[in-house]
Amino acid sequence: MRWTLPNILTVARLLAAPLVPIMFLYFARPWADWYAMILFIVASITDYLDGYLARAWKLESLFGAAMDPIADKAMVLIALLVVNGYAGVTPWILLPSALIIYREVFVAGLRETLGDKARALKVTNLAKWKTTVQMVAIAILFSTGIFEHSFYERISGMDDTMILDVLEGRVADEAGLIYFQTAWTWSTWIGVGLLWIAGVLTVITGWDYFRKAMPFLKEESSDA
Template identity: 30%
Template sequence: MNLPNKLTVARVVLVPFFIFFLLTDIVPLSSLWALVVFALASITDALDGHIARSRNLVTNFGKFLDPLADKVLVISALVCFVDMGLAGAVPVIIIIAREFMVSGLRLVTAGEGVVVAAGIWGKLKTAFTMVAIVVILLFAVIFGKDSSSYEMWVTAVEQTLIWISTALTVISGAIYLNGYKSYINTDK
């Protein structure tokens, strides 16, 4: 297994540790540990793609697992945020629905021998969402995990970040659907 694929696998392996630290209170500084683990996992996302492309180490395994690892990491954070009262269910459901839609589209096009590569809007959506999650985790470190103790402005910033992520998610999903609509022609 090459280095980019090892980094991608590491991102998946870090997810349970991230969830544990985010949802537990038995570990001192658990919010800080959750932030550190999420940040490390996010950095592997930037590194694995850069290394794979610059060293010509792109593999089918990496093409498959990299977007899946991103989805598992981001969706895990967002679902935990809903559980903690840090995000609403509606934007998170929209984000998850888009991820299922794009994954389904990738399956359909793969059957035709076509790989749906991540476009600029998908990359922007992922990058912004990961940064938004880091900011929300930083607020949890500073103000505590209990959203009821937050200042009103913190909640407003968090909700704004989540809704911007949702808007980018919808835009990128629409672009993917439009770009590959010939593969989902319902008349065939």
């Protein structure tokens, strides 16, 4: 392997993937959410950069072609596990996450079965959109944790009556409760909505990949 910049970015993304849940082991929330979100966003940007630089500088390599999709899947799947972990058993997040995980396992199995023939199955523009949407969705869902815990930090020591008075405008909102509650609500809806869109695109692109792989999976007929 040549240590070109695209390959270095790919390796960095591989190493960053398991660091996302580690943030929640060593840091209190919402700082853990902040660090995990920043780490995920930076890794997602390198996903675009390493491919772009490899093509622009003619540094494409077999190592990069093999490791880049692995790094992408590792980052997305681990991040989904973390999001589902702190969201609890929430069907609206769990179901699209399960679809995404199922598709990635299914396609990985097909690639392994096809071997060298898998190179004939090119990544479609819709699959690229799917990747972009799911990465944006996950980043927004990480921000949901930030807004949620920032809200709870600010209501610490306040009774229910005081909280209600602030949220309904009867008392000055010096702690920014309305902002954090609104941001928490909107980021939840937008993040979950985008995750469902990613889930639908996942099913469509997974079926398209399977359809294109079928000719390579047919058994040769015998005239015995």
